[in-house]
Amino acid sequence: MQSQISEVAIIVIAGTVLVLFLLLFLVSFFYIFQKRQLQNRQEKTILQAQFSQEILKSQVEVQNATMQQIGQELHDNIGQLLSVAKIYLNILEGTKQKEEDKEYIKLTNEIVGQSIHDLRALTKSLDGDFVEQFGLQESISHELQRIRKTKKFQTEISILGEQYPLGFDIEIILFRITQEVLNNALKHSEAQNINVRVHYTTDNFLLCIYDDGKGFNFDRVNTGILHNSGAGVRNIQRRTELIGGDFQIETGADKGTKIEIKLPKPSITADSSQT
Template sequence: MTDTNNYDIVLVVTGTVVVLLMALFSVSFIFYYHRRQRESTREKQAMQADFERELLQTQLETQNHTLLQVAEELHDNVGQLLTVAVMRLNQLEDEVEGETAQQSVQQTREVIDTIIADVRSLAKTLDHNTVRRFGFLPSLTLELERIQRVGRVQTQLQTTGEPFSLGEQAETVLLRIAQESLNNAMKHAHASMLIVLVDYQPDSFTLTVSDNGDGFRVDEVNARLIDRAGSGLSNLQRRAKLLHGACAIESRPDAGTRVCVTLPRNSVN
């Protein structure tokens, strides 16, 4: 009888141990399965992010190459033609008589001189080598001075903090972001005032482009169908993401637009 009881106890204990082991195995398997799922999801997200970053990098390299060709064309061909025009005007000034004609020639020459200066400035801001040679702030200043010379829009550059290098690639991308934001403000918002703020902090960098233009509803623009949607806002955000940063766009009808790009300093060097 005692042997039978002991046998039953052994069976119960053994069965309990087996059930516990099976339960433990099941729980461990479930945890392992979910962990592998999370890891797989993270790997896929990382692969997608890397793919998007490489794709955007390729697009930027193509854009820089195209802009460099345009800059060279402006400098070598358009600039030379304008210089020839000035030389011809100089000759014409010696040939024409009368104060009115002389004044007309002089005024035309001044206009062409202004165009030559604008073409040279534009060629420099399109050339990413300008950023390499002079840095972000001088290149941005050159762009704002070029816009200011047109006379339709006032510009203002404000700098806070102690400037530091962000690296050639990051500064080139940031200059393109600033250029696109400024161009959007002039082309679509009909702004008369553009304010650019560059803020250098020990652990971050912030670029803010503000205008006093028409403004718009950001949610409405983001919700547009593909046939009416532009790529301007998404381009700004994707470029900021390339630098491991973020781009916030704030705007309201009749209240202007504010584009703010923030980067952690350590991620861009």
């Protein structure tokens, strides 16, 4: 009788152990399955983000190449035609003319000369090589100077901290962002003053652009209600994310607009690779 009880006990224990092993196997299998699913989702998200970044990077490169080509065409063709026209006007100005005609010729000559000067400034603005040669700070200063010459806006740039290189790929995108922000301010802000602050800190690089214009409702823009108005802001956000930066905007009705781009300071290796 006792042996039968022992056998039953052994069977119960063995069955219990078997069930426990089976449960352990099922739990382990479920855990591994869930972990792999999570890993697959994470990998898919990373791949999608990388793909989006590559698409945006390609768009930036194409846009930069297109702007550079347009600038070159303006310089080579329109610039040359204006230069030839100025030569003819100089010749005409030196010939005998009525006083009234001389005044018109002189005025036309001055207008053509100013057009040549403005065209050169514009081609520099379009040319990415200008950023590579003179750097971000000088390129932004040049852009503000071009805006100031319209006599519709007062512009100012302030540089804080000890300057360090960010790398051409980052600087050209920051410059294009600056151009887009300034262009939006020129078209929509109704501002009188546009200020740019470039701040080099030990940990971060900060680019701040602000105007004293009418501002706008950012929530409506960001949610797509004002789709056309929001396209520029969303484009700036995407470009900032492309270079690993943070984007912030402060605006409101009659409060002006302030846009800040924040980037981590490049590593020493990244700095040295650019020199």
